[in-house]
Amino acid sequence: MLDIVRQDTDENPSGADRVFTFFRDRLLSGELKAGDRLLGERELALTLGVSRPVLREALRSLAMLGLLDIRHGRGAYVRSADASVLGQALTLCLAPEPNILDDVLQARIAIECQAIRLACLRASERDLQAIAALLDTLVDSLNDPETGGGADYAFHLAIVRASGSSALMKIYEAISPLLMRSHVERRRDTFREPAITSGLVEAHRQVFLALAQRDPDEAERRLRAHFAIGDELRRKNLISTYQGQGKAS
Amino acid sequence: MLDIVRQDTDENPSGADRVFTFFRDRLLSGELKAGDRLLGERELALTLGVSRPVLREALRSLAMLGLLDIRHGRGAYVRSADASVLGQALTLCLAPEPNILDDVLQARIAIECQAIRLACLRASERDLQAIAALLDTLVDSLNDPETGGGADYAFHLAIVRASGSSALMKIYEAISPLLMRSHVERRRDTFREPAITSGLVEAHRQVFLALAQRDPDEAERRLRAHFAIGDELRRKNLISTYQGQGKAS
DNA sequence: CTGTCTAAAGTGGTCAGACCACGGACTGAC
DNA sequence: GTCAGTCCGTGGTCTGACCACTTTAGACAG
Structure with missing residues (x-):
């Protein structure tokens, strides 16, 4: 009998996880480079098909990892991860x-x-x-x-x-x-x-x-x-x- | 003349930053230990004086750093940072x-x-x-x-x-x-x-x-x-x- | 024409309320 | 005792409104 295993949460990634992965992959591949500016949150949320708070969760996580520099009133900018x-x-x-x-x-x-x-x-x-x-x-x-x-x-x-x-x-x-x-x-x-x-x-x-x-x-x-x-x-x-x-x- | 310098964003930490720091400090000090369960988001947001989406930004960041394990329907649990x-x-x-x-x-x-x-x-x-x-x-x-x-x-x-x-x-x-x-x-x-x-x-x-x-x-x-x-x-x-x-x- | 000031637009930060999805506990029926 | 259904507590998401900061554009004065 095939054992029914619990679905790992990675199988159904949350919206924030999907957005996080979207950006992390592009940062790792070099498609996004240090200094690049992201679209505004409202436009980006629309483009990626999530609500703005969900987008913000992902962006904040990237910022805490030092991959983004989010500036109030100015936008979010790509940073290269440093030793910090x-x-x-x-x-x-x-x-x-x-x-x-x-x-x-x-x-x-x-x-x-x-x-x-x-x-x-x-x-x-x-x-x-x-x-x-x-x-x-x-x-x-x-x-x-x-x-x-x-x-x-x-x-x-x-x-x-x-x-x-x-x-x-x-x-x-x-x-x-x-x-x-x-x-x-x-x-x-x-x-x-x-x-x-x-x-x-x-x-x-x-x-x-x-x-x-x-x-x-x-x-x-x-x-x-x-x-x-x-x-x-x-x-x-x-x-x-x-x-x-x-x-x- | 005293030069008016721009306030660094670290001087006025955002709500999410404050919550993130609150938890990170408690994790570093050992006050919060692996396996501990946090209060629910609604209660926690009230207690910390921020809205729920702001709290979620901070919690999501901590989860991406491997410090929390957020389980849908169950709650958020403290993890110890490992080599990953x-x-x-x-x-x-x-x-x-x-x-x-x-x-x-x-x-x-x-x-x-x-x-x-x-x-x-x-x-x-x-x-x-x-x-x-x-x-x-x-x-x-x-x-x-x-x-x-x-x-x-x-x-x-x-x-x-x-x-x-x-x-x-x-x-x-x-x-x-x-x-x-x-x-x-x-x-x-x-x-x-x-x-x-x-x-x-x-x-x-x-x-x-x-x-x-x-x-x-x-x-x-x-x-x-x-x-x-x-x-x-x-x-x-x-x-x-x-x-x-x-x-x- | 140039410089200054103000308002509007664009940006991020936050809140409140509503609804959906998941997991676990409890209750009732068999 | 077991199973199914319901309820409750939890996280996940959305919408819309408002606040705070930054930039841009336009108007006005010299």
């Missing part, structure tokens, strides 16, 4: 997890290590010069945690960019806002400690040299060593935090 | 790029190499036994591309799981549907070539041995060697494809 939608999705996925930042750091290490390997093979001379300039900026801003943190991030971002991989770049950009604080805070914690600062600078320099020599294994090794310095700092911070508590009690 | 929303976001981000699959493979390599390093440090004995069993399954299904492809994927997924990193796991799960075809197709291309098949099996075995010996550098090296076999296959396929065309013309 990916970052939002990642935040939503990881929200229930404890120690998100430490875990996201693992993803950052993963992306950067693969990126620097690819960069050793693919980076142009211009890429290398840009990264060298950012290394200089990093050195020049040792006494300014905000600028230094920004230069630190830019140095790493330029390496990922030099990989020539959009996937790696998008994921990195999605992750970075979550981790941006750590760049700046580490600078705040360390910029008055010359031994640590020079160690960090030297680590960055070694990373760049291995990249410039286009040695993937060495570049990854140096990059991992650079991250290990951060691990050491976090451990020392934990120790001093708990010793501080011991004294208080 | 991340995968959708990634697809949207990368849609304009050429050679998406090759590029996403780089992200896969990045994730797996970091994951296996972590797994060397963190995997339980149970993890290792599960991975060993999946290696056996992989070996046993050499003559069946579908099962073999699935076993291949499961082997790799178990390694990522053994890393104990949610971020790596979520990204890997987001990426995998895009790459699932390559697991199965490679099996189709190779399962009748014993030299290649035994090479693949040996590569997987070496990966597992390094992991069981908890040697992060060796495990990563073996894993990269395993991926290099895939590179070689893809290159040979390209050569034979173009040689085939040469004969036709």
Whole structure:
């Protein structure tokens, strides 16, 4: 006997679902491009055979995904999805997890290590010069945690960019806002400690040299060593935090 | 003279935006949990002080992000965001790029190499036994591309799981549907070539041995060697494809 | 002719009320 | 106890009206 299974809601898509799919497909195929302006809601609803509130449901969903920019009084414009939608999705996925930042750091290490390997093979001379300039900026801003943190991030971002991989770049950009604080805070914690600062600078320099020599294994090794310095700092911070508590009690 | 700047729309959030934020914040904070059922639309709209279509705009947006499951006649239920929303976001981000699959493979390599390093440090004995069993399954299904492809994927997924990193796991799960075809197709291309098949099996075995010996550098090296076999296959396929065309013309 | 101001038109944002479609619970008949 | 029908609560959709913002066109003054 044939089992009568419940119809999945996808078999009878709602009006809003149909409109959403209509636009998403055209966005994915490139038929609709960033900057394109959609017809007005009233005309569009008529054309697509739905009521205006139903159309608005679909358009609002697309807007929340960063695919449309809806402007009051002006119209709805197509946007290209950027890394922020990916970052939002990642935040939503990881929200229930404890120690998100430490875990996201693992993803950052993963992306950067693969990126620097690819960069050793693919980076142009211009890429290398840009990264060298950012290394200089990093050195020049040792006494300014905000600028230094920004230069630190830019140095790493330029390496990922030099990989020539959009996937790696998008994921990195999605992750970075979550981790941006750590760049700046580490600078705040360390910029008055010359031994640590020079160690960090030297680590960055070694990373760049291995990249410039286009040695993937060495570049990854140096990059991992650079991250290990951060691990050491976090451990020392934990120790001093708990010793501080011991004294208080 | 004070320049009169245009008010950003974020300063005057629309009703739907406010409702969306209301729910997203409660989902992120854990105040709303998977399985929770929302009040009915009419009551909810009254409670939040918006009309029903406005509420529906917000709820629909949350549903499209995978955060709600709206059931006709039954109500709206909270879902926890899973990797599919991340995968959708990634697809949207990368849609304009050429050679998406090759590029996403780089992200896969990045994730797996970091994951296996972590797994060397963190995997339980149970993890290792599960991975060993999946290696056996992989070996046993050499003559069946579908099962073999699935076993291949499961082997790799178990390694990522053994890393104990949610971020790596979520990204890997987001990426995998895009790459699932390559697991199965490679099996189709190779399962009748014993030299290649035994090479693949040996590569997987070496990966597992390094992991069981908890040697992060060796495990990563073996894993990269395993991926290099895939590179070689893809290159040979390209050569034979173009040689085939040469004969036709 | 040019610049300014105002009104109208076009656009999105919202509301209220009515009706349709689905799912589940309850009741009555067999 | 089972089955069918009805009712209720829920989501899905539509229509029409009105509000808020932006742009355009026309009138008027210098």
